[in-house]
Amino acid sequence: MGLPQAGLWLRRLWVLLQVALQVAVGKVCLILFPTRVKQHIVAMNRKNPHFSYDNWAPTLYSVQYFWFVLKVRWQRLEDRTEPGGPAPNCPVVRLSGQRCTIWDFMQGNRPLVLNFGSCTPSFLFKFDQFKRLVEDFCSIADFLIIYIEEAHASG
Numbered sequence: 001m002g003l004p005q006a007g008l009w010l011r012r013l014w015v016l017l018q019v020a021l022q023v024a025v026g027k028v029c030l031i032l033f034p035t036r037v038k039q040h041i042v043a044m045n046r047k048n049p050h051f052s053y054d055n056w057a058p059t060l061y062s063v064q065y066f067w068f069v070l071k072v073r074w075q076r077l078e079d080r081t082e083p084g085g086p087a088p089n090c091p092v093v094r095l096s097g098q099r100c101t102i103w104d105f106m107q108g109n110r111p112l113v114l115n116f117g118s119c120t121p122s123f124l125f126k127f128d129q130f131k132r133l134v135e136d137f138c139s140i141a142d143f144l145i146i147y148i149e150e151a152h153a154s155g
Contacts, residue, residue, distance in 0.1 A: 008077060014074045018050040019066060026061040068149075087114070100143070111141040115132060118148050 030037050038053055041060075045051040058122050059065055081088055089103045115130055117123035134143045 011077050012074055013075065016070060019070045019073060023061050023066045023069070030061055056095070102146075104145050105142065107142055113137075113143045114139050115143065115145045116148050117145065 026037075037060075038057070041056070047079075052127050079088060079090075087102065089101045091099060091101055093099050099132075102112075102114065113133075130143075130145075
C-alpha cells in the first residue's frame with residue numbers, strides 16, 4: 001500500500017517542477033517579448049469573440065496562476081476512471097454550503113447526467129440547449145450542473 005502513495009508524491013513533485021518551469025519560462029517570455037506573447041495568445045483565442053487580452057494579461061504567469069495550475073494538475077493525477085466503470089465520487093458543495101459527493105445525487109438506477117461549467121460565455125450561450133435536454137429527458141434521467149472554478153486565476 002505504501003508504494004502507490006509514494007508514487008503519487010513523486011508524480012506530484014514532477015508536476016510541481018513542470019509547472020514551476022512553465023511559469024518561469026512564460027514570465028521571462030512575457031517580460032522579454034511582450035508583443036510576441038500577446039500575438040500568440042490572441043491568435044489562440046481568436047475564435048472566442050469575448051476574449052480580451054487586457055482582461056487576461058495580468059493573471060498570466062502570476063503567483064495565483066502558478067497555484068491554480070498546480071492545484072488543477074495535482075487533482076488530475078488522482079482523477080482516473082475506466083471506460084464503463086463507475087464515475088469518481090468527487091466531493092461537491094451545494095449552493096447551501098453543505099458538502100456532499102456526486103453519488104449523493106444519484107437516485108436508484110436512473111442515469112445521472114453531469115454538466116461541468118463556469119460562467120464563461122461559451123457555457124452560458126449553450127445553457128438554453130441544456131435546459132431543453134433536461135426537459136426532454138427528465139422522466140428517465142437526472143441532471144446535475146457542477147460549477148467549476150474559473151479557468152483563469154484572479155487576483
